[in-house]
Amino acid sequence: MDVTGVRAEFPILQRKIYLNSCSLGALSLRAMAYLEDFQELWHEMGASAWYGPWWERLADLRSRVAAFLGTAPGQLALLPSTSAALSVIAESVQYGKRNRVVCTELDFPTLAYQWAVKPEVELVVLPSHDGVRVDPQQFADAVDNRCAFLATSHVLYTTGYIQDLGALAEIAHSAGAYFLVDGYQAPGQIPVDVGASGADFYTAGPLKWLCGGPGLSYLYVRDDLVRKLRPRITSWFAARDQFNFDLEHFEPHEDARRFELGTPALPTVHTALGGQEIIDEVGIEAIRDRNRALTDHLVEQAQASGFALTMAPDPSDRSAIIMVRHDDPPGAVAHLAERGIIVDQRPGHVRVSPHFYNTLDEIDQCVEALTASTR
Numbered sequence: 340m341d342v343t344g345v346r347a348e349f350p351i352l353q354r355k356i357y358l359n360s361c362s363l364g365a366l367s368l369r370a371m372a373y374l375e376d377f378q379e380l381w382h383e384m385g386a387s388a389w390y391g392p393w394w395e396r397l398a399d400l401r402s403r404v405a406a407f408l409g410t411a412p413g414q415l416a417l418l419p420s421t422s423a424a425l426s427v428i429a430e431s432v433q434y435g436k437r438n439r440v441v442c443t444e445l446d447f448p449t450l451a452y453q454w455a456v457k458p459e460v461e462l463v464v465l466p467s468h469d470g471v472r473v474d475p476q477q478f479a480d481a482v483d484n485r486c487a488f489l490a491t492s493h494v495l496y497t498t499g500y501i502q503d504l505g506a507l508a509e510i511a512h513s514a515g516a517y518f519l520v521d522g523y524q525a526p527g528q529i530p531v532d533v534g535a536s537g538a539d540f541y542t543a544g545p546l547k548w549l550c551g552g553p554g555l556s557y558l559y560v561r562d563d564l565v566r567k568l569r570p571r572i573t574s575w576f577a578a579r580d581q582f583n584f585d586l587e588h589f590e591p592h593e594d595a596r597r598f599e600l601g602t603p604a605l606p607t608v609h610t611a612l613g614g615q616e617i618i619d620e621v622g623i624e625a626i627r628d629r630n631r632a633l634t635d636h637l638v639e640q641a642q643a644s645g646f647a648l649t650m651a652p653d654p655s656d657r658s659a660i661i662m663v664r665h666d667d668p669p670g671a672v673a674h675l676a677e678r679g680i681i682v683d684q685r686p687g688h689v690r691v692s693p694h695f696y697n698t699l700d701e702i703d704q705c706v707e708a709l710t711a712s713t714r
């Protein structure tokens with residue numbers, strides 16, 4: 340699929356300059372077609388649609404996403420949100436003497452919150468000394484035999500920095516701790532192979548770079564842990580004999596479905612399939628290359644216009660989340676919105692996140708409008 344073909348798939352691109360994919364990926368015609376199909380079946384079959392087409396759609400999504408992430412369908416659970424996925428894992432281990440959890444101040448807050456609410460857990464939040472990343476040595480110093488989880492992000496939502504999962508897995512495992520990765524900001528913009536990553540748990544979801552909308556999360560669990568762990572929050576979707584309706588005996592699924600928490604959001608199952616198909620067809624390597632070209636251009640143009648950027652010095656550590664320092668981020672976002680350009684803001688920064696469907700010309704228009712917003 341070439342760039343022109345891809346752009347035609349996303350109606351928002353005909354209306355706006357859309358540069359906020361790290362918040363919400365664009366909705367495609369393919370996803371809309373899946374959604375229409377879902378609604379039509381709802382009209383036509385009502386609940387009977389569950390016993391055939393909708394169940395099949397769930398299986399389709401699970402297999403397609405598992406293949407995309409480099410794992411097997413049996414190692415992937417579908418949950419309502421990243422927060423829900425993290426909370427199931429946090430409730431799957433006994434803390435005892437191993438009661439420390441290490442994360443960083445650059446991680447998304449919902450990660451730390453899972454343990455901040457547990458009085459029996461000692462939560463260690465590592466500071467960032469440069470505002471961009473946390474040095475692996477800081478993890479190594481904090482993770483020891485008191486540690487239950489090293490829990491952090493693959494791509495930091497705050498700065499776009501891509502963390503070295505191999506190095507962090509080594510640190511966690513040599514101390515006997517689990518390595519849990521919040522991967523919401525990675526799959527769809529950079530290649531991810533969860534099986535090879537060293538992660539014991541990896542969460543992702545269709546909302547952002549996978550262009551699949553809100554309401555679902557994907558949880559990968561390492562093979563041997565799937566059978567070993569028994570979550571203390573659960574649902575009938577986690578039960579091996581889900582349709583036996585036996586209240587007195589609960590046996591979890593043998594595969595990762597044992598981590599699931601009830602009926603999945605079917606509209607999102609459909610939109611996620613549409614988004615995922617397009618990502619698969621374009622190909623993650625091609626997407627990464629294109630996003631590199633777009634972000635290199637953005638960095639170059641923004642710096643040439645006098646902006647300072649909060650980002651990794653080495654371009655290979657950067658992703659397509661670019662933080663442009665600005666004295667008045669809300670004012671700048673409003674200024675750009677008036678000109679049909681959608682970006683976002685975080686403290687002290689305008690956040691620009693292009694995706695494969697954007698063009699160099701759109702980046703130029705964005706930088707031009709940003710420059711005007713400082714006058």
Ligand SMILES: Cc1ncc(COP(=O)(O)O)c(C=O)c1O
Nearest residue numbers: 420421422447449496521523524
């Ligand atoms: C890295 C990261 N983790 C977690 C979340 C929150 O996920 P959820 O609302 O699905 O719990 C976000 C949301 O933007 C995020 O960027």
